[in-house]
Amino acid sequence: MEILITLIKIVGTLVWFLTLTLYLTWLERKESAVIQDRIGANRASILGIRAFGLFQPLADAVKMIFKQDFVPAFSDRILHTLAPFLSFFFVAVTITAVPFGDSLRIAGRTVALQVIDGSAGLIFILAMLSMGIYGILLGGWASRNRYSLLGGMRGAAQLISYEVALGFSLVGLVMVFPSLRLSDIVAFQGGLLFGFLPRWGVFLQPLGFALFFIAALAETKRVPFDLPEGESEIIGFFTEYGGLKWGLFMMTDFMEIIVMSALMTTLYFGGWQVPWLGPGGFHFPWGGEWPLPRGAVVALQVASFNIKVVFGCWLQILIRWTYPRLRYDQLMDLGWKILVPLGFANIGLTAVLIGVLS
């Protein structure tokens, strides 16, 4: 029974993740179009129904699946094939640690809306995200193409650098929160600050949040931090890829956006918490109460989590379509000379504040 529940949770999470990924491509195209006074993809239709181009991702998927699976003769066949799958796998497993909502009670069982509630969930996500480097590096290396190699190397350098910044930005948060277990972190954020403000990470760690957000943007390796890809110069580590393998790299990109958004939501925006919503209903700080049944509360929480994640994705796409890209030295300067020292400062500040307040 336990195994069955876990299987259902895994499938459900994966379906949620992949559907969101698929429609993130649609969101990306439409949002960029709206920003630039265009309309965006709206021609794909089924039986004459266009539905704002919502069928475009399906058309793209069909196109990619039926493209020739081409491996250049000079490439290392095995590693070349392995790279996109590695890349995809390590991002896909991260979502298992993210809590989607409070636990449900079905037929006397307590079912947590989270696949793995590991005691080091945060570390698990960070570890899996750093493993994603291997996909990029192998893709660049196995292609035996100079531009691919350059892209792969740049990718590895960038991701490792910003991994450091990301880690330091999270240390302050770990000091404030009682645990590394993501469900505990979210539960902790259900409390109130000064009696009215939700105790979200962003209010406890504003500087840490800014650092985390910039480092997370760099981790997704999109414009303005798209040095591994470098559309305008080297075309990056997937130069020698086509069809579905290229599609896997592309999906990895979009999945990273979702993972970063989910991580940001879980750590800084209270995860599935709705402000002032407790297990029995709303308790407003100005004295009002609105009791709700258990099912409605969980539904609201899951909706809240999804809205926050989609908003995070929207924000990242907005940033991708706003800023020009950084030069390589600027990228390294930002990572090592600004984010890492500020991360240290944040740790010190947090330690002093905790010491003073307790």
Next chain:
Amino acid sequence: MTVKEGARFAIEVLRGGLITARHFAVNMARHSLRAIGIRTGRPGAVTIQYPEARKQVPSRHRSLHRLLTRPDGRPRCVACMLCLTVCPSECISIEADEDPDPEIQKTPIRFEIDLSRCCFCGFCVEACPEDAIRMDTGILEWGRLGRDDLRIELWPGPGPGRKI
């Protein structure tokens, strides 16, 4: 980078983001209002959905050529070869014949333009002393599958399989 420069940089970065966010909000509001039938001052996008909606062709736009005719239906062209001479891409070919009317003297029995060479400069229209050729049909879609199909006959007219 000094702290002051850094702060200014951060402010400009935020302002840039707000500009695109404003574009998104304004255009999204216009799209949404129009979707539920409320007119807005401007549409949410400047795109013209081409095959369904078309832009008005300006009146002086040079589009596909046409030969003008006299009241009796014969072409105004007197086969003086001025257009053929002035044409920079040498895309016009005319076969002349004697006209029964002594006032007119010559008439084309075949007037052909090779659209694959034409650069739509309009010199032929300017050179014509009889105002026989004009480029005001407004026809812009004359793409064909082969080069031979692009040799269009303005006189005696499109033959079988050469529809314009």
